[in-house]
Amino acid sequence: MNIIKKKAIDIIEKQFAKTAQVLDVRAWNPSTFYEIDLHLPGVDMQKWQSVQHMKIKVAAHTFRDYTPADWDASTETCTLYVDAAHDGAGSHWAASLKTGDEVRYMGISTTFTKPLDAAMLFCLGDSSAIGHFLALEQLAGKGKLSGALVISDPEHRDFFSRDFDSRLEAIPQETPDNIDNLHAWLQEQQLDNSTVYLAGNVPMVVELRKKIKSMSGFKGLVKVQGFWW
Numbered sequence: 142m143n144i145i146k147k148k149a150i151d152i153i154e155k156q157f158a159k160t161a162q163v164l165d166v167r168a169w170n171p172s173t174f175y176e177i178d179l180h181l182p183g184v185d186m187q188k189w190q191s192v193q194h195m196k197i198k199v200a201a202h203t204f205r206d207y208t209p210a211d212w213d214a215s216t217e218t219c220t221l222y223v224d225a226a227h228d229g230a231g232s233h234w235a236a237s238l239k240t241g242d243e244v245r246y247m248g249i250s251t252t253f254t255k256p257l258d259a260a261m262l263f264c265l266g267d268s269s270a271i272g273h274f275l276a277l278e279q280l281a282g283k284g285k286l287s288g289a290l291v292i293s294d295p296e297h298r299d300f301f302s303r304d305f306d307s308r309l310e311a312i313p314q315e316t317p318d319n320i321d322n323l324h325a326w327l328q329e330q331q332l333d334n335s336t337v338y339l340a341g342n343v344p345m346v347v348e349l350r351k352k353i354k355s356m357s358g359f360k361g362l363v364k365v366q367g368f369w370w
């Protein structure tokens with residue numbers, strides 16, 4: 142990154158960045174996935190009608206998007222679910238956090254993901270989308286949402302299935318791109334006029350959208366949120 146861009150980021154950060162406190166960090170076993178509890182003073186979570194994302198400073202001049210989930214408006218707290226199994230600045234940041242740390246972020250904005258009035262909402266994604274779909278489930282209400290999340294680590298899958306009160310199903314990774322296993326899962330469902338939400342790896346959600354749109358008899362909507370390349 143050149144010096145002018147760095148200077149511009151410094152100025153924007155000085156003007157707009159806010160601070161959150163880390164209340165707790167829980168690593169899944171093995172420790173390549175993190176739950177991070179944050180206190181976000183002054184954030185009015187009552188207003189949230191769609192899934193949000195926060196642009197968080199993960200290293201000098203480096204920001205990444207993460208999804209606030211499990212929020213409690215009365216205490217101004219939420220939990221981030223961070224997939225850190227790859228080598229990236231965001232992964233290193235998540236792995237380094239401790240209770241009491243401060244987190245700088247450049248605001249919270251809405252995504253296009255919000256509950257629609259369909260009989261059933263189906264969610265398909267990879268591990269990076271866990272928080273995104275838990276947030277959608279919080280907005281839609283328990284029982285309104287079903288889906289499959291590719292979680293490649295078997296211990297993580299067991300943990301998710303056992304400890305999360307959700308109809309989201311943890312399924313294994315069978316191909317590097319996760320397209321065929323998610324598509325196969327969806328083909329087993331009664332789709333009708335349902336809404337299908339896709340989130341995670343960009344080529345994966347783009348390809349899945351095409352496949353779902355061409356499924357015979359499918360008359361519902363497909364909502365896409367690409368996360369990473």
Ligand SMILES: Cc1cc2nc3c(=O)[nH]c(=O)nc-3n(C[C@H](O)[C@H](O)[C@H](O)COP(=O)(O)OP(=O)(O)OC[C@H]3O[C@@H](n4cnc5c(N)ncnc54)[C@H](O)[C@@H]3O)c2cc1C
Nearest residue numbers: 194206207208223224227229230231232269272368369370
């Ligand atoms: C609106 C929005 C909300 C998001 N919410 C979340 C969230 O709640 N939790 C979450 O974990 N992520 C979330 N993401 C994705 C997250 O911002 C990106 O995955 C981010 O690029 C990770 O940054 P990094 O610095 O760790 O890796 P990068 O430096 O961006 O990438 C390094 C390498 O790792 C690969 N990579 C990046 N992410 C992944 C991944 N998840 N799995 C495998 N390989 C990967 C890249 O292809 C690249 O080769 C969200 C993204 C968006 C746009």
